[in-house]
Amino acid sequence: MAGVINGKEQKTVQAGKKSALKFISNLNVNFATPDQPPKCTWHKGVDPETTPHRRAEWRTQEKIYSDVTKAVGNTPLVRLNKIAKSYGLECEILAKCEYFNPGGSVKDRIGFRMIEDAEMAGILKPGSTIIEPTSGNTGIGLALGAAVKGYRCIIVMSEKMSNEKVDVLKALGAEIVRTPITADSNSPEGLFGVSHRLKKEIPNSIILDQYSNPGNPLAHYDTTAEEILHQCDGKVDMIVVGTGTGGTITGIGKKFKEVSPSTLIVGADPVGSILAQPEELNQTDSDFYEVEGIGYDFIPTGFDRSVVDHWVKVNDQESLPMARKLIKEEGLLCGGSAGAVVAAAVKAGRDLKKGQRIVVIIPDSIRNYITKFVSDHWMESKGFKQCDNPNNHWWWDQSVANFTLEALITATSSMTCERILHVMKKQGIDQVPIVDKNGGILSMVTMQKILNVLISGNVRPSDSIDKASVTVFPKVYQNATLGLVSRILERENYVLVLEKQNIGQSTIEKPIGIITAVDLLHHISTNTPK
Structure with missing residues (x-):
């Protein structure tokens, strides 16, 4: 069989009987990050017939599947009608809806x-x-x-x-x-x-180690990429893929470099991840992001970044609202990483013209995030959506700066877990900020966290409090509203209040107080207008 891709005749490679290589991840033998250089011999211009791997057939002729695993793949390609128009794009955007797989995702x-x-x-x-x-x-x-x-x-x-x-x-x-x-x-x-x-x-x-296992990119080389080529009759100008283990973009990218080299392969990487190139793109003050399933703090072994033509960094403020737009305006019940991919596509596709086409990979479904970005209250508590005041509470829009905060007890990272527990017991508090020599916030420690790590046996009372502290915690600045504080306290036990201060040439975030649910209720009950 033969097909025409971008004007060139191509041979269709049939699924072979070749056995899989006996891959054993190093994680089974040693404690090591799966970030070693790949041993894959693929390169641009390679003859696909020389592969040592077995080939999986993407087409299916079955009317009744023998079990649910046979239902994987052959996911629909859906045109985005409103998003492209609302962002002024001339090109067409098609969404490969991987959440139609039986487990709900591309994985x-x-x-x-x-x-x-x-x-x-x-x-x-x-x-x-x-x-x-x-x-x-x-x-x-x-x-x-x-x-x-x-x-x-x-x-x-x-x-x-x-x-x-x-x-x-x-x-x-x-x-x-x-x-x-x-x-x-x-x-x-x-x-x-x-x-x-x-x-x-x-x-x-x-x-099995998805980070190193050749079956990860091969699944997309053999099936996802072939499906896209078939569904688009070979006409694809750009493909935008979220990057995590790198398997999806590596497999799709390698296939398209072979049969449609003019197709641009674009990687979407969250701010806080280090996968994008050049390295300057990854510079940021924060390494935390809310979007799940994409981005990493190391380069996975199975990720061949040479197939990526262009990188786009996206932050949570772009990704999660875009995912909500996909749900509301296009009817795609997708997850948050889909928002990151489409936000990247909107940026990358600005120069494409009418008649050109972008394919975006929608990795997973709404099912996994009902209590997270799908929830208005969650979005409000994270600052991704304006805090509504449906009950017209008199205190809702008041500034935290006007809230009476209790005197704050802080600690340094040189203190031990045992000493911090003594301070907590003596002062009758459950949370303590860990600060540097200038008073800037480093991390937070809570009674519950210390309890958990001591019971687990991973930390001893004599160990540094660093081993029981967290760098991701609920926080607001003085200009935040009590409405935002209320939303956060629906999900958290406390909120740390920070103040930005200039120290020489730098700016630090200095903790000035903690608000708990009891504190907020006391404020409301004692200040309610007569």
Whole structure:
């Protein structure tokens, strides 16, 4: 069979019987970040017939599937009618809706591919346990496969990820191990450290490792890219993909570099991540972002950044409102990372003309984020949406600057957990800011956090308080309203109030008080107009 791509005749490569390579992730052997140089021999201009990997067929002729894994792929391509017009774009934007996969995300493709490759290579057998560090969606794909095939499945994921993902994973029979939001991925308490420890403790277990596993990009090389080429009759001017493990953009990018080299491959990377190039794009004062499933603090082994022609950095203020627009205006029940991808496409597509076409990959569904960006109250508490005052509360629009704050007790990072606990007990407080020598905020420690780490055995009372503190915490500035404070306190136990101060040539954020629900209620009850 042959097809015409951008005016050139191309051979259609049929699925072969070649066996998968016997891939074993280093995480199964050593405690190390999967950021080693890739061993893949692919390069631009390579003959696709020379691949050592098996090829998966993307077409399906079945009317009744033998099990749910056969329903993966062949997702719809949907035109965005209002978004492109509202941003003044002349080109067409088509959304590849990956949330139509049975597990609700693009990661179903790689979950099933990695399981099948491991089975074919003889390293995943009946009675095996699958362990995987993930932001959640790959875990769901693997848990679906494990449920169908009868494997035990353990998912290691950050506490940042939504509770909806956890509930879905548990419903599928997976076991969940959470890691702290602020833990480095390669620390003993981070994603890879915990995964490697579990691998050593559990007999007959394997880490499939989406970060290094060739089945990750291959799933998209063999299926996602082929589907897009088929659906668009080969006419694609630009593809915009969110980047995390890099598998989606690597697989799609490699296929298009072979058959449609004029197609621009654009990577969307959240502000706070380090995946974009050149490195100057990644410079920022913050490494935290709310969008889930994209961005990392290391370069995954399986990510071939050479296939990316252009990078666009996007922040939460662009991504999450755009995801809400996709839901409201286009009817696409998508997740937050879809907003990041479309926001990047709007930027990257400004120079495209009428008749040209962008394809954006919509990674996952609304299901995982009902209590997060889908919630108006959550969006308000994070500052992504104006705080509404539907009940006309007299105090709602008052400034925090006019709120009477209790005297603040602070600590330094040189203090031990034991000493901080003594201070908390003596002062009758549950939260203490950790500050530098100038009084600038470094982190926060709470009674609950100290309790958790001491009970876990990971921290001793004599250890530095740094081991029990967090760098992501609820905060507002003095110009914030009490309405915003109220929204935050619906989800958090406290809010730290900060004041910006100039110290020499730099500006520090100095903590000046803490507001709890009791403090806010006391203010309202004692100041209510007669």
